Structures are given as structure tokens and as C-alpha cells.
Amino acid sequence: MRRASTLIAASLVATSLGFAFAREYRDPLLFAAIAAPANVSYAGVVQVLHIGSRASEADVYRVEHRAPNLTRRDYEAPAALAGDTVVSKGDLIFSLDAPKHRIVEARNDAVNDARVLNSEYELLSENYRVEHRGDDTVAGRRTVDLALINKYSHRMTMLVRIDAASKIALDRQEFGPSGVLVSETRFEQIRYAQVTESDFSLPKNFAVVRDPTLAETPAQPDAVVPSAGFAARAPHELPDGFAPVEGDFVEMHGVRMLHLLYSDGIRTFSLFESGTASKLEAAETQTQSMRIGDRSGEYAEDAATGVLSWSDGSVQYTLVGEVGLVNLAHLAQSITP
Amino acid sequence: MNETHPSIEHIVDYLHGELSPAEDAAIYAHLASCPECDGKRNEEVAITEALRAYAHATERDMPPGLAPRIRSVAMQAQPAVWQRFVTGFRPVVMVPVAAALAVAIYIGYDSWHHAATPTSIQAASYVNNHAAMAASAPFGDAAPPLTLTSDDATR
Numbered sequence: 063m064r065r066a067s068t069l070i071a072a073s074l075v076a077t078s079l080g081f082a083f084a085r086e087y088r089d090p091l092l093f094a095a096i097a098a099p100a101n102v103s104y105a106g107v108v109q110v111l112h113i114g115s116r117a118s119e120a121d122v123y124r125v126e127h128r129a130p131n132l133t134r135r136d137y138e139a140p141a142a143l144a145g146d147t148v149v150s151k152g153d154l155i156f157s158l159d160a161p162k163h164r165i166v167e168a169r170n171d172a173v174n175d176a177r178v179l180n181s182e183y184e185l186l187s188e189n190y191r192v193e194h195r196g197d198d199t200v201a202g203r204r205t206v207d208l209a210l211i212n213k214y215s216h217r218m219t220m221l222v223r224i225d226a227a228s229k230i231a232l233d234r235q236e237f238g239p240s241g242v243l244v245s246e247t248r249f250e251q252i253r254y255a256q257v258t259e260s261d262f263s264l265p266k267n268f269a270v271v272r273d274p275t276l277a278e279t280p281a282q283p284d285a286v287v288p289s290a291g292f293a294a295r296a297p298h299e300l301p302d303g304f305a306p307v308e309g310d311f312v313e314m315h316g317v318r319m320l321h322l323l324y325s326d327g328i329r330t331f332s333l334f335e336s337g338t339a340s341k342l343e344a345a346e347t348q349t350q351s352m353r354i355g356d357r358s359g360e361y362a363e364d365a366a367t368g369v370l371s372w373s374d375g376s377v378q379y380t381l382v383g384e385v386g387l388v389n390l391a392h393l394a395q396s397i398t399p
Numbered sequence: 400m401n402e403t404h405p406s407i408e409h410i411v412d413y414l415h416g417e418l419s420p421a422e423d424a425a426i427y428a429h430l431a432s433c434p435e436c437d438g439k440r441n442e443e444v445a446i447t448e449a450l451r452a453y454a455h456a457t458e459r460d461m462p463p464g465l466a467p468r469i470r471s472v473a474m475q476a477q478p479a480v481w482q483r484f485v486t487g488f489r490p491v492v493m494v495p496v497a498a499a500l501a502v503a504i505y506i507g508y509d510s511w512h513h514a515a516t517p518t519s520i521q522a523a524s525y526v527n528n529h530a531a532m533a534a535s536a537p538f539g540d541a542a543p544p545l546t547l548t549s550d551d552a553t554r
């Protein structure tokens with residue numbers, strides 16, 4: 063619900079800026095695919111691939127979903143995640159850490175709320191037109207393929223293969239600004255069956271650790287920026303089609319940060335801000351120094367996701383997203399000209 | 400997930416309640432599931448209890464009337480101004496003063512040093528937080544398993 067109000071507001075802002083709702087681009091099949099998880103229960107195996115310029119990453123998990131909003135994912139790969147389980151129940155999400163016998167409880171932002179779905183579809187349909195690209199077969203089921211074309215760049219940003227019968231998106235490929243594949247999420251197996259509620263029960267002998275910021279209430283970015291407690295600021299310019307979606311506070315390594323999320327309906331980026339200086343580190347790749355105006359910054363990639371961090375002397379800024387380094391650098395300039 | 404054992408210093412800090420809430424919860428959960436670390440915790444508790452018991456057992460009361468006699472002698476012996484000035488440079492005064500200055504300088508330097516050293520944050524921590532909030536975008540990725548950054552979010 064909270065996301066609905068934010069997204070509806072974002073849509074209104076976009077409209078007031080002159081974006082006309084492109085209703086002619088609306089596609090019933092696309093909307094049915096976005097809404098399908100709220101109506102269809104299933105179990106299967108999903109493979110996720112993120113392809114970066116320096117490193118790539120693959121996850122495999124078993125999934126059980128009971129409509130509308132119970133989902134359990136049991137990770138099988140990579141080794142670092144194998145054995146981990148994530149259970150989402152409505153607006154809460156629980157990460158089960160078996161070796162430590164504990165459950166980390168956090169807020170679930172992926173809520174299948176009808177108003178949220180409508181608002182998110184509205185944002186997507188403002189920025190993308192739909193092209194039907196024929197049929198295919200995924201996990202043994204016939205699919206109808208839709209290409210989502212960005213109306214500013216005229217490039218395909220996503221290809222979605224939708225189960226012709228259930229309308230579940232069985233395969234989705236996302237393409238970067240240069241047109242290369244950056245990620246794919248694909249069902250390797252799927253069966254549609256009633257999933258029992260007991261499959262989502264949490265172990266009783268595990269200690270429950272609440273995410274430190276669970277009690278924080280997300281709001282519109284414009285509303286949370288003034289309450290940051292330091293001189294936080296939002297970007298002056300956004301990439302074509304992007305709108306503010308949500309803002310809240312998070313904590314990383316004891317550093318409290320303002321977190322603002324922006325989206326164009328498919329692609330997203332986050333801006334983190336803190337009044338405490340921090341240094342960006344990358345586990346598997348070197349950070350790369352770069353200039354942001356007359357300031358120095360650090361850039362790193364985590365699979366296909368770029369992370370750009372810099373300071374203006376009083377506030378530490380970090381941009382995160384799969385929108386490309388050029389867009390991240392341009393955004394950075396607009397935040398601290 | 401990688402199973403890492405807390406250091407003995409962490410366990411001692413845990414016993415003394417000197418950890419952040421997240422670290423405290425993490426160690427609490429770890430001790431509940433790790434007999435080895437729980438054993439170390441019990442050893443520390445036993446050592447602390449033994450020291451406390453020894454301190455109680457060896458406490459001695461001052462002889463009756465000693466404190467009033469000391470106070471009385473101190474009140475009678477009022478040194479001249481020059482004597483007090485010279486007394487100020489005696490080792491018994493100067494050593495504690497020097498020690499206090501050294502501690503103050505060390506703490507001051509240490510605080511300044513820590514303030515000047517920014518916290519290191521892994522790119523993966525930012526990406527996980529971003530992914531969690533972006534999970535509701537149409538056709539967005541499922542939110543990754545949440546880790547507490549006190550555990551070190553590199554995975």
C-alpha cells in the first residue's frame with residue numbers, strides 16, 4: 063500500500079512534467095503476466111544469471127509460491143547461498159540462516175498488492191511499448207514472447223516469455239543500454255499445483271533477529287530527504303523516464319543511510335546518502351578511481367550492477383544500479399554539481 | 400553461508416554487554432548453536448566469577464579509627480606556599496599527572512585516527528539493499544537472502 067501511494071504520486075509527477083499516459087501501449091497479456099503471481103500457485107526451479115563486464119554471477123533456487131503472497135525460495139547454488147532459504151509472507155520477508163540457527167526478519171517490498179501492481183504497470187507502460195515476438199517453449203510449456211522497447215532509446219530493454227496458459231513469466235532477459243544481455247531469470251522446471259501453507263512455516267528453534275531498520279516506514283523520497291538529519295539531496299535530473307519511487311533509511315556496518323529508489327518501470331537505481339564518511343570496497347574486483355566534476359569517486363561492479371561512491375566533504379553519496387556507468391556518472395554530477 | 404566463529408575478544412565484549420545490538424544478537428544466536436564457542440563463553444564466565452570471588456575473599460577492613468587519624472593528620476599539616484609548589488613536582492604527583500596526560504593524548508589521537516578512517520562498506524552490501532527495495536518492480540529479481548552487515552555482507 064505504501065508503495066502504491068508513492069508510485070501513484072510518481073505517476074502524477076511524471077504526468078505533470080508532460081509525460082502523457084501512453085494508453086495505446088497497454089497490453090493485456092503483459093498486465094496479466096505482472097499480476098499472475100497474485101493468482102497462480104506454483105513450484106519449480108529458477109536459474110538467475112547476472113552478466114557483468116568483469117564478472118558474472120548465477121543463482122539457482124527451488125521456489126514454491128502460494129497465491130497471493132506466500133513464497134519460499136531454497137537456494138541450491140552458488141555455494142555461498144546453498145542451504146539458505148527465504149520465505150516471504152505478505153509484507154515481511156524471513157531469511158533462514160541454517161548454520162547460525164537464526165532467522166533475519168525484514169520488510170518485504172515485493173508485495174502483490176493490486177494498487178501497487180496497477181501503479182507499477184502504469185509507470186512501465188509510460189516508458190515502454192510492447193511488441194509481440196512470436197512463440198517459444200520454456201520448461202516444456204508454450205510461451206508468448208513480448209519485447210519491451212524503451213520509448214526513449216528505442217532499444218529492447220526486456221524480453222519476456224509468458225506461459226500462454228498460466229500467464230506466469232517463465233523467462234525474462236534484460237538488456238543493458240548498449241543492447242547486450244545483462245541478466246536472465248528462467249524457470250528450468252515448473253508445475254502448477256496447490257502448495258500447502260505449512261510449506262511456509264518457520265523453524266521454531268531458530269533465534270529471530272530483526273533487521274535494525276524494520277520499523278522504518280518507507281515514504282516518498284521527497285518526504286524522507288528532509289528528515290535525514292544531514293544535508294541530504296535528491297538528483298536534480300533523472301535519466302529519461304525515471305521517477306522517484308520510494309525512500310527509507312537503512313543501516314550498513316553501523317552507518318545509517320538514506321536510501322532513495324528510482325525506477326522507469328523496469329530498470330531501477332538507488333541513491334544512498336550518509337553524513338558519515340565511508341569507503342567503497344569490492345570483494346572480487348578492484349574499485350576504480352574516477353572523477354565526478356572536481357571530486358574523486360570510486361566505482362565498483364557487483365556482477366552486472368554498478369556502484370559509484372563519492373563525497374562532497376560532508377555527505378557520502380553512493381549510486382547503485384544497472385543503468386550503466388555513463389548514466390551513474392551523469393546522475394552523480396547532477397547531485398553534486 | 401560461511402560459518403565463522405567469534406573471536407575470544409568478541410565473546411568477552413558480549414559478556415560485558417559492549418557490542419552493538421546486531422552484533423549482540425548474532426553472537427547470542429551463534430553461541431546457542433556452537434558448543435565450542437559456548438564452552439569458551441563458559442570458561443570466561445568461570446574466570447570472571449573466580450576473580451570476583453577471590454576479590455571478595457581477600458577484602459580486609461581498615462583498622463578501626465585509621466581513617467579519622469589520617470584525616471586529622473592531614474588537616475594539621477598545612478605546608479607553606481613554596482612547599483606546596485615544590486611538592487607539586489614530586490614524583491608521587493608528577494607520575495600520575497604524566498600518565499593521565501599520556502592517556503589523554505592517546506585517547507585523543509585514537510579518536511582522531513578513527514574519525515579520519517572511514518568505514519569500509521562492500522559494494523555487495525549496497526547491491527543487496529538496492530535489490531531488496533527494487534524487488535517489487537515489474538519482473539524485478541527476487542530479493543536476495545538478507546544478511547546483517549555486522550556479519551560482513553560479502554557472500
